[in-house]
Amino acid sequence: MVNLGLNGIDMITIDLDSPEPLFNQLINQIKLAIQKGLLKPSDPLPSIRKLSSELDLNAKTVTKAFRLLERDKVIETKGYRGTFVHPDALQNLSSDIHEWLDDQLQETINKLRDAGATDSEIRIAFKKALSTQTN
Template structure:
């Protein structure tokens, strides 16, 4: 049911995420259905297992699937409502709102970038000064 387009500009892991969400939306996958193991799906699609693992991690983060250790990976009971969540759109909007607050406080884009990079690097050099 999953096909990969190697010529697509869309990354392979993203193609997997979209197709699994679509299969849930179309009722081809239902709550509690088991998904193939990472190794099995990678072998079936002739792609790297790390690509499948990344797609599964993103789906798990979005509460679409759940891993039950050695028992496997399954579609969550509430997966259908969670497939509509667009975490990238939320992140973009949240960042845009925060940047507007910083600009309103008088910070320059350069100061915002430096603070953002420092926060990503887990450094404390982005402490506000008066």
């Protein structure tokens, strides 16, 4: 369990013993800090290297969290200038693509099942379709 005081405020809590993936914990903690107002839009975030060393995580883990947060427009990376809270972060906190993902896949799977496909066959076809690159 590691706490990080950022801007003089304790906001990041990582539990190394939790079954929850570390990068996911980090994502949720940052979102929570923004929602609580501890981090405001356009505020600077610690660099990947600083966060990884202070939280005692690998840089790759922090990088992964940042990459996903940026995709969802919760943060903004500006190259050598560092990473910042996205101006519209508050609006994008709840924009979860996961529910939509679940619905889409559930719909497709129901259709395939109705056609008589075995779950095993669906899994195999799914693996094949996913491994097919879209290059």
